[in-house]
Amino acid sequence: MRGADTVAELVGRQWGDHRIGLRDEHHTLTHHQVAAGAAARAALLVDLMPPLPGGEPHLGILLDNTPEYPLWLSAAALAGAAVAGINPTRRGTELARDIRHTECRVLVTQRAHLPLLDGLPLPGLRILVTDTDAYRELLAPYGSARPGDARLGPVRPDSRFLLSFTSGSTGAPKAALCSQGRLAAAGASLVRHFGVGPDDVHYVCMPMFHGNAVIADWAPALAAGAGVALRARFSASRFLPDVRLFGATYFTYVGRAVQYLLATPPEPDDRRHPLRLGFGTEAGAVDAARFRERFGVPLVEGYGSSEGGAAIQRTPDTPTGAIGRAAPGDDLAVVDAGTGLACAPARFSPTGRLLNASEAIGELVNRGRSPFEGYWRNPEAEAARLRDGWYWTGDLFYRDADGYLYFAGRTDDRLRVDSENLAAAMIEHILARWDRAAGVAVYAIPDPVAGDQVMAALALRAGEVFDPEEFAAFLAAQEDLGTKMPPRFVRVMTELPLTATNKIHRVALRRASFLCPDPVWWRPAPGAPYEPLTPTAVTALRAAYAHHGRAPSPHHPDQAVSSGSRPARGSEGDDPARG
Template sequence: MGTVAELVRRQWNDHRTGLRDERTTLTHHQVAAGAAARAALLTELMPPRPGREPHLGLLLDNTPEYPLWLGAAALAGAAVAGINPTRRGAELARDIRHTDCRVLVTQRAHLPLLDGLPLPAGLRVLVTDTDAYATLLAPYGTATPHDTFLRPAARPDTRFLLSFTSGSTGAPKAAVCSQGRLAAAGASLVSHFRIRPDDTHYICMPMFHGNAVIADWAPALAAGADIALRARFSASRFLPDVRRFGATYFTYVGRAVQYLLATPPGPHDRDHRLRLGFGTEAGAADAARFEARFGARLVEGYGSSEGGAAIQRTPGTPAGAIGRAAPGDDLAVVDPETRRECPPARFSPTGVLLNADEAVGELVNRGRSPFEGYWRNPEADAARVRDSWYWTGDLFYRDTDGFLYFAGRTDDRLRVDSENLAAAMIENILARWERAAGVAVYAIPDPVAGDQVMAALALRPGTAFTPGAFAGFLAAQGDLGTKMPPKYVRVVPELPLTATNKIHRVALRRTALATADPVWWRPAPTAPYEPLTPAVRARLREEYARQGRPLPGDPPLSDCP
């Protein structure tokens, strides 16, 4: 197993274009030289000290400084914590302190975020777009990636990334990734997608998240491919960037694909070199729309910053499935209460999952897992690895041929009339509606017991929600089970997202019916959709109160005046 440092050194004799954004173009050689200069500076700023970890934080947009500092950390045997610039105040300070950062690299635009924060004592803050930074870096301009830095040479098990999970509840956990694991992940994607040195990887997802580094930067580094950066994801700039840079590969997370599809179509949508997008949560319907419009294939994958389980798409993967377990993984779908493997999924002729109650379970890796733990969080480690199995926290079901289908997060399970449902399955069906630009499905409490299905819909430009058209669409979906149609439909200007473009379901569940957005509801399963008027809300509030419950979105009854 190799190291990221070895991949950085390999660029030294390569004078082809290696890194670009709107303002900067660097060769692979210049990237290696820039990483070496920063590694030399880093060893001066963070000399080895007992009990002090060699960690630096990157509070940056996707500028060339980000991959340069990744390379520097690899050469210097340091670890990088990607700091999320959308976090604020105490949460932001907590991320920096929790990861024991001794150096924080940022830019002027993010300096106001640090004002007044209780930052660690002795933290050195470097601001990249300043004269002071250029002056500080200048004496190290003759460094090469083959120099011996103060720390021992990096090994495969040298800690390299501290990637915060993108969960929207509680303090995020920092997953550890070693140099060896990242180098191996890059090499695996190079082989799987046949990435070549003449490819150009477009990185538009935020680099503080594991997706951009593990699935985009690492394979480009392993293949010797060119990297093109967009500071922040922009749907309107996507195609111009792809054309300008000659991009052939990109990664996506969450609802980025829906935003791309919502842009106005044009006669030149296929005038580019793009051949592949790799990511998660696009959904089969949107993936098909993307390929039909732009001529580039989207491949849905499964993996996480933790690296505990991976699924690979192989030829013959059915529509809607993610794929099969990656080589070496012993993946199973199990009932988390009984620890027994769930039976295979059974489908009706129209594709309805007939035995969701028993077939949907949590995906676990029963074999050797590459999970390397969370930084200083033994409770999270214990929750993730139980009985020597790695528990992903994700719901799946498996067909009789062993193909795995994603069914959502464990906390996205709904129980309607004593039947278990998975939000992702319903979302994939609702996303087929031609007026839908984005869909989120989530549970709200039933007044008596269990859940009711609520959906948030963001509509395509120039369209409107008409209850009859939506009900007609639902009736035409042969794989929509009888418990799946949403009782409540909230029409939103756009879906709330986390910093990594994943739907912020916690925010949707929190507001539930207490929203100023238009909400439509069905008084009975076969009734037409009606507006949720103030009078209807009042009646529902009384119904919930009779059961000792607040209306979903209201404060607890004990807090009400």
Template sequence: MKGADTVAELVRRQWGDHRIGLRDEHHTLSHHEVAAGAAARAALLVDLMPPLPGGEPHLGILLDNTPEYPLWLSAAALAGAAVAGINPTRRGAELARDIRHTDCRILVTQRAHLPLLDGLPLPGLRILVTDTDAYRELLAPYDGARPGDATLGPVRPDSRFLLSFTSGSTGAPKAALCSQGRLAAAGASLATHFSVRPDDVHYVCMPMFHGNAVIADWAPALCAGAGVALRARFSASGFLPDVRRFGATYFTYVGRAVQYLLATPPGPDDHAHALRLGFGTEAGAVDAARFRERFGVPLVEGYGSSEGGAAIQRTPDTPTGAIGRAAPGDDLAVLDAETGKECAPARFSPEGRLLNTDEAVGELVNRGRSPFEGYWRNPEAEAVRLRGGWYWTGDLFYRDEAGFLYFAGRTDDRLRVDSENLAAAMIENILARWDRAAGVAVYAIPDPVAGDQVMAALALRPGAVFDPAEFAAFLAAQPDLGTKMPPRFVRVTRELPLTATNKIHRVGLREESFLCGDPVWWRPAPTGPYEPLTPEATAALQEQYARHDRTPTWDRRRG
């Protein structure tokens, strides 16, 4: 597999390749047709958006996963423009802010998303609506274009290419920058690591405005000359039918997608497909094992972000529950954020419980050369990431004596219960073993006096009911569940609230705490039985919070 310095070079390689390159439910394009379509759009782009001083011009893409999305990504690469992926779950002023913040001069969208733009202050923005006759007429004169015919300027490895918004679960999302060279290198690395072949088919079911789908799914396919199959929006029930229809061999996932796939009714032909690998984050060891048993497909947990500031490489000897070791040449450390000192190696009980959470869990930091390329016009956010010449990931980890790294959640997911530090992700991994749970989220709510209490939201499997005694017995039987880890409050919900990238929307859960519309069970005494949280008990708790000048909502707990 010959490497490429830019994404544009990878797109040009598709010219003349008449194998199937891009499919969805309604369209089939060869690699050659993808390159030709990209060349036509690049030529249109150059005519509509002449270059300005100050670098690559920006276009926004507000689309579902239709063929137009990778076609416009490829067109931008050829033309030397940069793409801002716009999240269609954003609304009103927030959506307008994302488009204006990234200085988009053109927005590519579809008719279904036009109502989102009604009345928004977007002066000077040119909108192209892909599923209209006007768009097809606008594109028609460029049908004969060839890759490289039309550019906005020199296309180099350091040419800005992606502006990928972070999830935005806390404050306004930041637009992380990614150059053509970094994306091409990331795609080549994954293609090599997973032995991607030209006859593979990458199933893209995660949203393409997010870095996971572009960096971990589309880019390695492009590097290896593999095919790409698209799903407009993730569907658990449509997953296996799509995989079979397209002959998919590889897919990526984020957040709770795996839990939703496991919650679908099992069938006798669950192994009847060509999938050989899934790659993603936050599935958890329990769900990964269940997925492999049910579908015969191994899931490889990775670690990465839109920023690309640190990478962890999984090796065959990686222990269960670990992500892997630092990639060769990287200097990753787990540091105490307050002192900057390296945390102690993790110590485990014979049952696998982390014994020294307080001294072992810290923030993952890259002390070496980081590929982080910054945020678009956000020096404050860059300063948070780059402190003392190091890249601080904002993620909690711990490291064992052999150097293997274990994910423990976001820095915001740390809990402090009775002066003991806990990590939400570690408790979630244990609660996920309960066979009635389809999804689990663990988060901190304020203790009425000081510190935090543990709250869990449980989405149950179809037909399951919450049995408090059975749940308590399950907790008591888990050998690696520390005495401070069992949830004091349990929210039983039909489904967990998710962001557009299938990650749990923890901010909303924290803000609602036990003051929500779902049934809540709690332990009045920390080791007692679970009881329904009645209106009377709720009122008594609120009184207790008021006496200590605290509230049960996480974002105001220090006030």
């Protein structure tokens, strides 16, 4: 099939195709019905937000993975609008900020998420609630629309299409831009790389506000004419039943989801399913091997971001623990951020331990033509990414003598929890409201399996003591504390460590992790009461880290950064019940 220049063209190709194109547990739509539904929504969209100077208008989507999500993505492509995926784990003023920053004129949501919007200052925003009679009545007059009938303006490859939130170490999340042409090209690239065809069915169980689901799952399905099956929120217990029900052959993941799947009770028919491939990030070598052994499905690890500034592709000869080599067209290098010079090739011990970390680890940069299209209304962040003609990823890597790349951490104070990048400063600003605290530092420590966990150091005011129940109640009362932000570990200190320039010594805090002389409180499970971290609990945690080839700190003496494991990189999802 000839390649497409835009997402709109791919949506239009579904017209007249009466094979099953989109399913969930309640709905079944043909490709033709998807195109027709997208055309109707595009016509409604044109009437709701006529064009204004300044390019494509913005539509916000605050939905679970219901059929309305891909229908509205398709509608925006046809109409020439851009979509901001709104994260439902954000809360209060921070959620309102995301919607206002991306200048959304219409927000598509569902009744379950309406409480998140109660009382938020969102002047002039038109809200469509998809699971209501009023919405169905509003859409009904547009039922005869065809793709291309209604447009807000020209639809070109460089038309803005996605605004995907990503966050760094400071400030509010940034909205990375993705054009129709880049998303169409990304889908076509994955089709070629994995041999995706029209008979495949892509199971989308990662949240669609995240680039993982849209770029790596929905876009290649659209490019190949494959079917799409949806799960509203990730569920480990429903994974295999869904795969069998929908005939799914391909899915995307991040590491936490893989962990949840492996935690389900083994069944004799675990290999009875049509899946042939999982594509994602951060599963870890140990869990990827366990997944293939149990389910008979290979997990192909990749590296990329919503920004699209650099991509790494895995090949069949990629060593265990490596991500792969630079994607075609990328000139990737691992450089010393201070000098800009290439770092030395990695050297390994016979057991795979990295021997020359200090000279081999550096920041991954793309020295060639970068597909990075910028951030919405954030020139400072763009300048930080594009320096000296290079795209700086903000991620640390090392490279072996054969050119294979291995992930080694981040260059700033980001935390990556359940595949979401969180800004430590934002969490600190919230925790600093607790009146018992004189100082707060928030930092990442490795999760035993993949990604990070949130740890906070609290310096208490003179005469104060740490009250775990009061602290938990304080956290629960903070409307802008997202579901991924509460600290799992709390270190109680008399004062925070400082550097010579009177900045918080985060390296020292991360190095100590929870293996420190100060009292540490922790939640054994998300949402559980805080309790003292006892020696018995520490022993159990050490065993969990060791089982997955990790350690409580990238800097701790227990840590062995090897070709068989990747340190501190995040994973998708939450508790399986929450998705």
